[in-house]
Amino acid sequence: MSKNLRGPLLAAIFTTGLAGAFAAPAGAETLADAIALAYETNPTLQAQRAGQRALDETYVQARSGWRPQVSLSDSTTYSDNAVPRAARTLFNSSLKSNTGNAALNLTQPIWTGGRTAAAVSAAEADILSGRESLRRVEAQVILNVVQAYVDVRRDQDGVRIRQRNVAVLQKQLEESKARFDVGEITRTDVAQSQSRLAAAQALLQSAMAQFAISRANYAAVVGQNPGELADVPSLDFLLPGNADDAFAVAEKFNPLLRAQEYAEQASRARVSAARAERLPSLSLRATLGFSGVVSPAYIDRWSRNVTGAATLTVPLFAGGLTSSRIRQSVERNNVDRITIEAQRRAVLQSVTQAWNQLVASRANIDSTGEAVRAAQIAAEGTRQEQQVGLRTTLDVLNAEQELRNNELSASAARHDEYLSAATVLSAMGRLEARNLVPTLAQYDSKSNFRRLRLSWGWTPWEEPISVIDRVLSAPPIPRPMDKPGEAAIGPGLQPPPTVTPASPRK
Structure with missing residues (x-):
C-alpha cells in the first residue's frame, strides 16, 4: 500500500462507501500498512514531535548562562544651547556640540553559584520527560489505529451477517407465502415472516450506518478511507506469559510512569536552582570604547x-523572597515525588484491567465459537423438521435469529480480544512502531537534541566552566539519570499464514 494519501478524506457515508469497502482490491490493506501511514502522517503525533523539538531548545537556552555575552552600543548626542548673548562672555563654551560614543562589551560568567547548572539539569530532565510523553502519544495513536482497524472489520462482518440474515428471511417469506397459497400454513405464519424480515432490514440499515462511522474514524486516525482489510496478525510475540511479567515490564518501561519520574528529577533540580540564589556569582567584563566629535568625524x-573588571555579586537580603521560593520549589518536588507512586498504582491498575479483559475475551472466543457451531446445527435441523411438520415457522425464525446473534457475538469477541491485547501492550510500554513495524524508518527523538548540543553559540571554554559551576555548588548539582529503554522486540507484525486447501483425494 502506498504510504501517500490516496486522495482527500471523503466522508464514509454508507450509501456510497459500502461498494468500495466490499470490493476487494488486488492487495488487501494490512494492519502494518495502517500503522505505518499513521506513524508518518497522523497530525497528533506530528504535533507532539514538533513540541518535543521545541522543548529541546530549552537546553540551549539554559546553557547560554555559561556562554559569553557580546554587545555593541553606539550613541550620538547633539546639543544646541541657547545661551543669551550677554552671558556668553561668562561661559567659555560653544553653543552647539555633537559627540559620539561606541563601545564593545564582553561579559563572561565564571561561576553562577550553581544557577546555570541547575537550569541545565532541569532542562535535561524536562526533555527526557518529553520523550516519554512522545512515546505515550505514539502508543495512543497506534492503539487508536488498532481499534479503528478492528472496528471496521467487526462492523464489516456485522453488515455481512445482517445481509445474509435478510436474504435468508426473504427466502423464508417466499416459502411461507407459497405454503400459505396451498393451505399448509396460516396467515399468522406469513405475518411472522414479514415481521422478522422488516426488523432484519432495519437492523441492516443500522449496521451499515455503524460501519460508515467506523470507516470515518479509521480515516481520521490513519489518513485514508479503508478498503478491504486483511486479517489481523498475532500480537503474541509481544505479550508476556502471565500478569506478573506484565507488571514488571510496565514498572520499568511504561511511558507515563517514566515521564513522572523525570518530572520529579526536574523539580528536584529547580530546588537546587532556588537554593543557588543565596550563593555569590562571579563574572568577567571587558569593554572597548571610543568617543569623540561626530562632525567633523x-x-x-x-x-x-x-x-576590564571582575564582578563578584553576593546576595545579602531579598526580603524573604529567596527563602519563599526555596520552600515553594521543595513542596512542588514533594508533589512530583508523591505523584510517582500514584502513577505507579494507576499503571498497575490499567495493566490489571487490560489483562483480565484479555483473559475474558479469549474465553469468550471459545464460547461464542462453540455457540455458533451449535446454532448452525440447530438452525439446519429446525428447517428440516419444519418440512416434515415437526416445527413451526416461528421455530425456524427463532433458530435463524439465534444463529445470527451468536455470529455477531463471535465477531465481537474476536474484536475485543485483539483490542485487549493491544491495550495490555500499551500499558506495558511495548505498543511502539519499532516493535510492530521494524522495517519502517523510525523517528529519532534524540537526533535533534544531538544536533543542538554543538549548535551556534557553543564555546570550547564553557565545558570547564560548567564543571566549576556544578561542583562548587552547595550541594553539587546532580545530572538527571537517563534510564535505558527496552530493546526492540521482533519480528514485528507478520501477515496471518495462508491456509492452503488440501488436494482432493483421487
Whole structure:
C-alpha cells in the first residue's frame, strides 16, 4: 500500500462507501500498512514531535548562562544651547556640540553559584520527560489505529451477517407465502415472516450506518478511507506469559510512569536552582570604547577607553523572597515525588484491567465459537423438521435469529480480544512502531537534541566552566539519570499464514 494519501478524506457515508469497502482490491490493506501511514502522517503525533523539538531548545537556552555575552552600543548626542548673548562672555563654551560614543562589551560568567547548572539539569530532565510523553502519544495513536482497524472489520462482518440474515428471511417469506397459497400454513405464519424480515432490514440499515462511522474514524486516525482489510496478525510475540511479567515490564518501561519520574528529577533540580540564589556569582567584563566629535568625524582624534573588571555579586537580603521560593520549589518536588507512586498504582491498575479483559475475551472466543457451531446445527435441523411438520415457522425464525446473534457475538469477541491485547501492550510500554513495524524508518527523538548540543553559540571554554559551576555548588548539582529503554522486540507484525486447501483425494 502506498504510504501517500490516496486522495482527500471523503466522508464514509454508507450509501456510497459500502461498494468500495466490499470490493476487494488486488492487495488487501494490512494492519502494518495502517500503522505505518499513521506513524508518518497522523497530525497528533506530528504535533507532539514538533513540541518535543521545541522543548529541546530549552537546553540551549539554559546553557547560554555559561556562554559569553557580546554587545555593541553606539550613541550620538547633539546639543544646541541657547545661551543669551550677554552671558556668553561668562561661559567659555560653544553653543552647539555633537559627540559620539561606541563601545564593545564582553561579559563572561565564571561561576553562577550553581544557577546555570541547575537550569541545565532541569532542562535535561524536562526533555527526557518529553520523550516519554512522545512515546505515550505514539502508543495512543497506534492503539487508536488498532481499534479503528478492528472496528471496521467487526462492523464489516456485522453488515455481512445482517445481509445474509435478510436474504435468508426473504427466502423464508417466499416459502411461507407459497405454503400459505396451498393451505399448509396460516396467515399468522406469513405475518411472522414479514415481521422478522422488516426488523432484519432495519437492523441492516443500522449496521451499515455503524460501519460508515467506523470507516470515518479509521480515516481520521490513519489518513485514508479503508478498503478491504486483511486479517489481523498475532500480537503474541509481544505479550508476556502471565500478569506478573506484565507488571514488571510496565514498572520499568511504561511511558507515563517514566515521564513522572523525570518530572520529579526536574523539580528536584529547580530546588537546587532556588537554593543557588543565596550563593555569590562571579563574572568577567571587558569593554572597548571610543568617543569623540561626530562632525567633523576625525576618527584619529577619538579617545579610546579599554576597561576590564571582575564582578563578584553576593546576595545579602531579598526580603524573604529567596527563602519563599526555596520552600515553594521543595513542596512542588514533594508533589512530583508523591505523584510517582500514584502513577505507579494507576499503571498497575490499567495493566490489571487490560489483562483480565484479555483473559475474558479469549474465553469468550471459545464460547461464542462453540455457540455458533451449535446454532448452525440447530438452525439446519429446525428447517428440516419444519418440512416434515415437526416445527413451526416461528421455530425456524427463532433458530435463524439465534444463529445470527451468536455470529455477531463471535465477531465481537474476536474484536475485543485483539483490542485487549493491544491495550495490555500499551500499558506495558511495548505498543511502539519499532516493535510492530521494524522495517519502517523510525523517528529519532534524540537526533535533534544531538544536533543542538554543538549548535551556534557553543564555546570550547564553557565545558570547564560548567564543571566549576556544578561542583562548587552547595550541594553539587546532580545530572538527571537517563534510564535505558527496552530493546526492540521482533519480528514485528507478520501477515496471518495462508491456509492452503488440501488436494482432493483421487
